Amino acid sequence: MESRVRKVRPALLKGFDQEFLPPEQLQFNALVELIRRNFERFGFLPIETPSAERIEVLTSKGGAEKEIYALSRLAAEEDDEAAARGALRFDLTVPLARYVAMRERELAFPFRRYQIQRVWRGENPQVKRGRFREFYQCDIDVINRETLSYLAEAEIPSVIYSVFREMAIGEFVIRINNRKLLKGILQHFEVSPDAATPVLRALDKIEKEDEAAILGELERHGMRAASARELYRVIATRRKTDETLALLAELGYRNDMYLAGVDELGKMVEAIRLFGVPEGAFAIDLRVVRGLDYYTGTIYETTLSAHPDIGSICSGGRYDDLASYFTNTRLPGVGISIGLSRLFARLKEASLLRPLARTPAEVLVTTLAPEGLERYLQIAAGLRSHDVNTEVYLERAKIGKQFEYASKKGFRLAITAGPEEFARGTVKIKNLATQVESDVPAGEIIPRVKSMLDTKAH
Amino acid sequence: MESRVRKVRPALLKGFDQEFLPPEQLQFNALVELIRRNFERFGFLPIETPSAERIEVLTSKGGAEKEIYALSRLAAEEDDEAAARGALRFDLTVPLARYVAMRERELAFPFRRYQIQRVWRGENPQVKRGRFREFYQCDIDVINRETLSYLAEAEIPSVIYSVFREMAIGEFVIRINNRKLLKGILQHFEVSPDAATPVLRALDKIEKEDEAAILGELERHGMRAASARELYRVIATRRKTDETLALLAELGYRNDMYLAGVDELGKMVEAIRLFGVPEGAFAIDLRVVRGLDYYTGTIYETTLSAHPDIGSICSGGRYDDLASYFTNTRLPGVGISIGLSRLFARLKEASLLRPLARTPAEVLVTTLAPEGLERYLQIAAGLRSHDVNTEVYLERAKIGKQFEYASKKGFRLAITAGPEEFARGTVKIKNLATQVESDVPAGEIIPRVKSMLDTKAH
Structure with missing residues (x-):
């Protein structure tokens, strides 16, 4: 019956294909957070800009036309400015220039911003070299009006140092x-x-x-x-x-x-x-x-x-005037960019990424007996209220299948209770790495879980 | 001289114009993090999908054609699949269906994913009502194979409750x-x-x-x-x-x-x-x-x-088959979506957002005397190594201008030292909210700053 529907092949567009399974996504997100934390450590402020800008803004500096993706509507529609004259940004510097020029009077100078967003560039994609048509950039820039101290240039390497030291990739x-x-x-x-x-x-x-x-x-x-x-x-x-x-x-x-x-x-x-x-x-x-x-x-x-073949993982420099195409105010600046999609792809290939938890939740509460549901849910709620991310297995399944799920998803602990445990007022807590299981009185679940999670990191 | 360059007007595209100044961006980011934290608390896993998908993937369910933005290259180029047959996603559900169908064998079911990304929709933008053409969605879905327990549906309100209770918007x-x-x-x-x-x-x-x-x-x-x-x-x-x-x-x-x-x-x-x-x-x-x-x-x-006019801030439901257009496997699921861009715009309008720090950095080290540079930088490095985000004012400017910058950007403390302080081996730490300034021996800066930051929240 179902196969009567003509199927569409589920596939990605060439160059728009850096897509992760959840464990990799968690690794990627951890890098983003590390970079963000280090940028903020130095007083850089976050901004995000729209994905699409006016074409004349994007091409103001010239020379980028052939890499730019323009927008249109699948079914033409009037009064859609984005479709008529919009295109996706190819970097974060032109949007920054437009942003600073637009908001010059509202910003505190020197303006120190960071921006972690995707950009789109019609280049030849090479997955092996980590080159995609859609990719993440992580940029910082310091922009001042009229003058900018050389100290702003000298600070940049200390930010880079802080980022990559913490990344621990050699x-x-x-x-x-x-x-x-x-x-x-x-x-x-x-x-x-x-x-x-x-x-x-x-x-x-x-x-x-x-x-x-x-x-x-x-x-x-x-x-x-x-x-x-x-x-x-x-x-x-x-x-x-x-x-x-x-x-x-x-x-x-x-x-x-x-x-x-x-x-x-x-x-x-x-x-x-x-x-x-x-x-x-x-x-x-x-x-x-x-x-x-x-x-x-x-x-x-x-x-x-140790990996010169990976090429530059972070680059940039000092410039005399950020936004000369938009404003007469002279806006000298200095900035750097980390091409995170490429870096991530290359680090993975070179096995330089530390393994991480495969799930942000640490505890799975298994569900052995339907009549225990209230107990299971209470255990989970109690753990969550103590900042332990906890999932309850909500489908009906044999315990073996539930443990299989737990190990595939990478939980650290599984809590199990059936009629026997209900009668005794206990639960079983299993360390999924060591497979060691212990009986724990119901009233001691939270401290015991906390200490088990503390004692051994991944 | 400079004005010889013909200027481009720095402006945004209609509907692609939810762009924030840094203090608002920090508020927005705090909401994203709150939502992410609560999703992870229940064991949902992050994924991100590419911004552009194949048109036949996006239109598989039919009916969305007229809202979709297609891609092309500003200067036509052969062998660009994205330009030939790609378009921006209009929601996160169709990409999820494609993702699950593509990766069915690698995922652990029930698959619980969250996704916080932008989507693009060629609708009539109404800034006042919080309707944009580019906007953020925050989705969770639970998808299983063949069957899905009603408990998965019953869990959803507890996730919604957890999110909005912590958001404290009434x-x-x-x-x-x-x-x-x-x-x-x-x-x-x-x-x-x-x-x-x-x-x-x-x-x-x-x-x-x-x-x-x-x-x-x-x-x-x-x-x-x-x-x-x-x-x-x-x-x-x-x-x-x-x-x-x-x-x-x-x-x-x-x-x-x-x-x-x-x-x-x-x-x-x-x-x-x-x-x-x-x-x-x-x-x-x-x-x-x-x-x-x-x-x-x-x-x-x-x-x-208290704000029925804002309309639904989170909605969704149970469905029988996520990916019938891509695979014969029956994939029942349940999901909800928070339209974050709209929610943020409406909450701001209704003054329901708690004020936040205006800078992630808490301390500004001012620079009174060039010969003190080494000291200033050491103070900042010491604070950063104790997890206090710290900025050094690196431009040459009178102290009044530096304090003006500090207050505009919203630092909590400013540290000042000049020849007098160097001679005495102290610094001045100023609480920028109370304007109270105290002399602190150089060796006690870190504990003193930490206790000043702890004692009074914003």
Whole structure:
């Protein structure tokens, strides 16, 4: 009978397919909460923005058009502004700019916001590399009016450090560079403004390609062979932070851009240390290049030391003006972004995620005898009122099936009572990990459960 | 110079415009967390599904087409499945059905899931009534295979009760009815299957329209005047739960559907009491009708006693088969939904939301003297390591401006130290609510801050 209905294949859209079973969802949610907690620890305030914005807002900076998903109505309808001129956001920075410009007079500056939401980007999805078309970003930004202290830039690594230390996914390095410094170096080598972008792009590949290939590319973009070799040598050198600073001082490139960059980088390193980030957790790395037009000062990329293949897990930088497309107020800022969907996928693949409880409820009250229902429900209510998340098995099923359910869902304790226990005024509490069962007087259930849950973590 | 750039007006799309300033966002987030906590207290598991699904999945049940937002790419691109055949979900039930059908073999049944996510619906937005085109829903459902105990239906009001009691937004009533009972009543009055929908729709207006209008409508749909009056009288009567049950027993309508409904309703009431829901918090209300085809047993609507104008703040019901469009497995279930965006808007309008902290950080360390930076940062790091969210004011500004920032953002304490304090080895801690300032030795900052934060809640 039922099969007369023509079935629809239950499937997901390509790129819109990072969907979890509950145990993974709990792990994902735990990461979100960890990130949120650390952002709030530093005084960042939450905001959320709508999923769809006006197309002219999204494309204000230009260049993103081809990645953007626009909205329409399946059955056309008049007077639907979202369908006529709306599209899904592709990042959280453009919406932030729109938000700050709209609410400039109501916000307290420096405005420190965090935002943990989904974004949508029409890129080629690659599940193995953790690239999806719909994904979560976790961003913080500090935005001020007219000026912004370099200390705001120096604080960022301490927030990153706080997040990933607590995440406990192994050693990581917050790699720091400065866009003024990079520009100054290119100026020194007389790289034309037109060639700056491809030259930086070539340098960006130092970790992936061999020297000859990169030198070839630099020469193709107009550099003399000797200059290309020197540029390569400067950028590729990996040294301790103070040695890099010493090298930069020695090089003696004399243009203003270079000198400003060296000065900023030096002050930044000093302040990062004051902020309490240990020496091993950050490093100047001249190979960090980032996007080209937006960032104007310090830039950041964070990598896991044991898993360089995962790539940057957190990156961002300093910019001169957040919302120049929306307002005349100059709004300098600094921000970073954690691509959480990608990070989660890669951490899972690398088995770097700690196992977690598979259910937020810890206790299952099984239901052996229908006449015991009132007792079962009272036990559960009592536990819940003492902050113990508790589920009652409400279907009629043999006890074996109920225990099977308990173990599949991952409860820690199961409480069982039948006619025998009712007569004696006790219940059985079973530790589902050890399978040890004990008789407990009805009046002692709550303290006993609490102590059993306390004594052994997962 | 800057104004040469043509500005884009920073504005939101109509219906995509529930966007908060940080203090409101904190209130909203607190509600989300409260709901999540209560769902987890009963053993519900979190899932999230992608924002966009295949159109044939979304339209499988039919009837929703004209509300659905489809996706396309701003600049057309091949091989983008989401753009070719994807659309945003309009509820969380269809995605749940697809999810359960896809993952049937991996889930533990009865599957108890909660889901707190945005949905998108091309309806006419009315900000005043809290109706948006993008909004949050908070759903729970219990789904089993083949059979589902009536106890699953009876548990739902205890979850609703737990949520709204903790929300502390005033007295509320969970109104309960049964679709079999309604069908049986219509059968008794020989309402034709074609007329059932308009008749129920007419009865649904009992709270809003006067008797004559409704009787007229019932007669227009083929009912005799005497039958219409009796039907109206039965449905409209407001009694205590046990009196209603007695009335239903007395009425003596003898068809099977009616008898099944009365029986279910009676068992339901008995069980709801066992689940610990107090008498004043629930009631049988025959006027509760809900959508027509989907629900097959108990239906729920929750209203605030002092604010009937807000309408139902939580509703749902029992259904026979969640995913008949995707799988042959029969999946009966029961679920409810809280329309959080609408609820939040209406609660705000009715001033029913408790004021909350305006910042998750409680302490601002002001920065009076540049040479004190290291001290300031150490104080903040010390507090954070003791779980006190702490911000350092990092811009150069006069102390008055820093205090202004502190009060605008809503910190509870401000710590100040200048050359005098450095010399004495103390800091000043100011309670920003009382404006009382005290000198505290540097070594005692952490315990003193902790005790000041403990002694007086907001």
